[in-house]
Amino acid sequence: MSALISLLWGVAVIGFVVGVMRRVSLWGQGQSARAALPLSLLLTIPKRYLVDLHHIVARDRYIARTHVAAAGGVVGSFVMLGVVYVAGFRNGLSYGLLWGLLALGLIGALFVARRRLVKPERLSGGPWMAVPYSLFAYGLGFLMLTLAESRAIDPALPWALIGGGLAVIGLIEITGGALLSRPLKHVLSGSVHLAFHPRQDRFDSVGQLSTDLKPIDSEAAQYGVGHVHDFEWNRLLSFDACVECGKCEAACPAFAAGQPLNPKKLIQDLVAGIEDRSDARYAGSPTPGLAVGQHHPGLDGDIIPSLIEEQTLYACTTCRACVNECPMMIEHVDAIVDMRRFVALEQGGVPGNANAALDALRHTDTVGGFDVSQRGNWSIDLDLPVASPGHAVDYLFWSGESAFELRNQKTLRLLAKLMKKAGLSVAVMGGRELDTGDVARRLGDELLFQNLAERNLARLAELDFKQIVTIDPHAFHALGQEYRAFGGDLDVLHHTQLLNALVQSGQLTISQRLSLGTLTYHDPCYLGRYNGEVDAPRALLKAITDDFVDMQRSAMDSRCCGWGGGAAFSDIPGERRIPDMRMDDIHQVAANTVAVACPNCMTMLDGVVQSQTEVVDIVELVADAVGVA
Incomplete structure (x- = not known):
C-alpha cells in the first residue's frame, strides 16, 4: 500500500512537471516582458494569494471560504503525502495532519459541488462541472489508501483497488490539468500569474486602478497586437489564469445590453489562440449574436477577425468593470485596446462614426471638428483671463469638448462663477488647449493620442500655474495619469474635488x-x-x-x-x-x-x-x- 501511494505521488509529480513545461512553452510564444521579472517573484505568491487576491475574492464570502478549504486541503495534503510516504516522516502528528488536510479538501469539494448544483448563469459548465467529482475522488481515494496503510482501517479489504482508482481520477484533474488543459491548470497558471503579473503595481499598498497602456514607437515594424505572439509572455500567462467565474461577464455593460462582447469569452478566445485551437470547447455564455465554435486563430496566430471579431473589440466602453471584478486581476481592457491599435493603425479602419471623430481630431484638434480658436468663447462675458506666458495663476481651467456643447457650457460657466466667488485665481487656455486625445487612444489610434499629448504638454510648459481643474473625468485621467509617460507632471483636480474642498474649508458657504x-x-x-x-x-x-x-x-x-x-x-x-x-x-x-x-x-x-x-x-x-x- 505504501509503495502504491508513493508511486501515485511520483507519477503525479512527473505529470505536473511535464505540464509545467507545456504551459511554459505556450506562454513563451509571447514577447519579452517590458520590465525585469526575476524568479524571486515566485516568493511573493503566498502574500499575493492570501492578501492581495483575497480582498477581491472575499467580496463573495462563500467562494472565499470554498477556495481556502479546497485549495488549502488539496495542496496541503499533496505536500504531506510526499512528506509521509516519500520523505518517510511517519508518526501520529504527520498522519493526523495529512488526514486533516484531506478532510479539509473534501469539505471544499462539498462547497464546490453545492455551487455547481445551483450554478449561477455566469459560471462556465463543461469540464468545470467535473471539478467537484475530481476533488472528491482525490480526497476519498487517498483517505482510503492512507487509512488502510496505517491500519486505521482493515487493510485486508480492497482499498488499494478502490482508493487507487479514485486517487488516479483525482490526480488526472489536479496535477494533470496543466498538461491536459483541464480547468485545474489554474493550480499552476493562477499561482505563477500572481508572481509575474503584467501590472506589478496592482500589488502596491493601495494598488493601481488605472490602465497600463504603453506608448508605441512610431518607427515600429507593427502597431498593436494582431497575433497571439504579439502579446508579452506574461500577458498570455494572465489569460491562461482565467477561472471562467464570469464575474467580468456579469459586470459588463455591453454584454448586458446584448452587444457582441462577453469579456470572459474574449479571454477564453485568447486562451484558444495560445493553444492554437478553435473556441469550440468553450462552455460558458456565448458572445451575444456570435455562435461558439466558429472561430479559430488564423495563419501565424492571427487574431482579428479569425478569432475575435472587430465588433467585439469596439463594443467595449473601457469602463474597467470587468477588471474591477476579476478575482485573478486580469487586465481585459489593456488587451482590448492593444488589439484595437492593430485594427486602427494596421488594418486601417474603425467602425461606425469613429473614423469621422478621428479625422476631425487629426484636422481640427477637436473630436467634433470645431474651430479650436473658439474654445474659450463660452467664458468671454465672465471676465476670465486667457492664460499666457509670464502671467501666473493658481488654477488653469481645462474646458475640453464641453466648450463647444451648449448643455455642458452651463456646467463650465457655473463652475467658473463658483471659483470666482471663492476668490480663486483662475484662467482658461482658450485656443491653446487641444483635445487630450483620450478618444483617439481608446479607439486605437495611439499615434494621434501621442501627438496631441506631446503638443499639449509643450503648450502647458509655457504657462505658469499650480493646478489644472476640469469637469471631464476623461481629461482628468489623461492629463493626470497618462501624460506622465510623456514627461507630464501635472497636478489635476476634478471639479467635484475642488468644490468639496471649497465647501469644507468655508470658502464657499x-x-x-x-x-x-x-x-x-x-x-x-x-x-x-x-x-x-x-x-x-x-x-x-x-x-x-x-x-x-x-x-x-x-x-x-x-x-x-x-x-x-x-x-x-x-x-x-x-x-x-x-x-x-x-x-x-x-x-x-x-x-x-x-x-x-x-x-x-x-x-x-x-x-x-x-x-x-x-x-x-x-x-x-x-x-x-x-x-x-
Whole structure:
C-alpha cells in the first residue's frame, strides 16, 4: 500500500512537471516582458494569494471560504503525502495532519459541488462541472489508501483497488490539468500569474486602478497586437489564469445590453489562440449574436477577425468593470485596446462614426471638428483671463469638448462663477488647449493620442500655474495619469474635488440646503474605477441636501453610461442601449434627480427618453445651494 501511494505521488509529480513545461512553452510564444521579472517573484505568491487576491475574492464570502478549504486541503495534503510516504516522516502528528488536510479538501469539494448544483448563469459548465467529482475522488481515494496503510482501517479489504482508482481520477484533474488543459491548470497558471503579473503595481499598498497602456514607437515594424505572439509572455500567462467565474461577464455593460462582447469569452478566445485551437470547447455564455465554435486563430496566430471579431473589440466602453471584478486581476481592457491599435493603425479602419471623430481630431484638434480658436468663447462675458506666458495663476481651467456643447457650457460657466466667488485665481487656455486625445487612444489610434499629448504638454510648459481643474473625468485621467509617460507632471483636480474642498474649508458657504425629493449620483467610470474618487462627490451632495441615496450599482461598482472607449462613436448595435439600462438603475431608487460629474455622462443620460428623473451636474446643485446663478 505504501509503495502504491508513493508511486501515485511520483507519477503525479512527473505529470505536473511535464505540464509545467507545456504551459511554459505556450506562454513563451509571447514577447519579452517590458520590465525585469526575476524568479524571486515566485516568493511573493503566498502574500499575493492570501492578501492581495483575497480582498477581491472575499467580496463573495462563500467562494472565499470554498477556495481556502479546497485549495488549502488539496495542496496541503499533496505536500504531506510526499512528506509521509516519500520523505518517510511517519508518526501520529504527520498522519493526523495529512488526514486533516484531506478532510479539509473534501469539505471544499462539498462547497464546490453545492455551487455547481445551483450554478449561477455566469459560471462556465463543461469540464468545470467535473471539478467537484475530481476533488472528491482525490480526497476519498487517498483517505482510503492512507487509512488502510496505517491500519486505521482493515487493510485486508480492497482499498488499494478502490482508493487507487479514485486517487488516479483525482490526480488526472489536479496535477494533470496543466498538461491536459483541464480547468485545474489554474493550480499552476493562477499561482505563477500572481508572481509575474503584467501590472506589478496592482500589488502596491493601495494598488493601481488605472490602465497600463504603453506608448508605441512610431518607427515600429507593427502597431498593436494582431497575433497571439504579439502579446508579452506574461500577458498570455494572465489569460491562461482565467477561472471562467464570469464575474467580468456579469459586470459588463455591453454584454448586458446584448452587444457582441462577453469579456470572459474574449479571454477564453485568447486562451484558444495560445493553444492554437478553435473556441469550440468553450462552455460558458456565448458572445451575444456570435455562435461558439466558429472561430479559430488564423495563419501565424492571427487574431482579428479569425478569432475575435472587430465588433467585439469596439463594443467595449473601457469602463474597467470587468477588471474591477476579476478575482485573478486580469487586465481585459489593456488587451482590448492593444488589439484595437492593430485594427486602427494596421488594418486601417474603425467602425461606425469613429473614423469621422478621428479625422476631425487629426484636422481640427477637436473630436467634433470645431474651430479650436473658439474654445474659450463660452467664458468671454465672465471676465476670465486667457492664460499666457509670464502671467501666473493658481488654477488653469481645462474646458475640453464641453466648450463647444451648449448643455455642458452651463456646467463650465457655473463652475467658473463658483471659483470666482471663492476668490480663486483662475484662467482658461482658450485656443491653446487641444483635445487630450483620450478618444483617439481608446479607439486605437495611439499615434494621434501621442501627438496631441506631446503638443499639449509643450503648450502647458509655457504657462505658469499650480493646478489644472476640469469637469471631464476623461481629461482628468489623461492629463493626470497618462501624460506622465510623456514627461507630464501635472497636478489635476476634478471639479467635484475642488468644490468639496471649497465647501469644507468655508470658502464657499452653503446658504440653503436643497429639497430635491430623492437624489442619487451616477459615478463616472474614469473618476471612480480609474482614479478611485468616489468620496468627494458624495461628501459634496450630503453637504447640500438630506435627500441623497445611492443606487445598488454605485461607487466602484457603478454601471457605465455607455460613452467611454469611443463607444458613443463606434456605436456597435445591441438589444438595448447602455444609458437606458443605467436610467433603469436610477428609477429603481425612485430618484427625482440624478447628479452627474461628467459631461459625457450628462450627454448619455440626458438623452434617455423619460420624464421621471431630472439629470443635472453636481455644479448646478452646488450653485443653487451657494446662491450663484
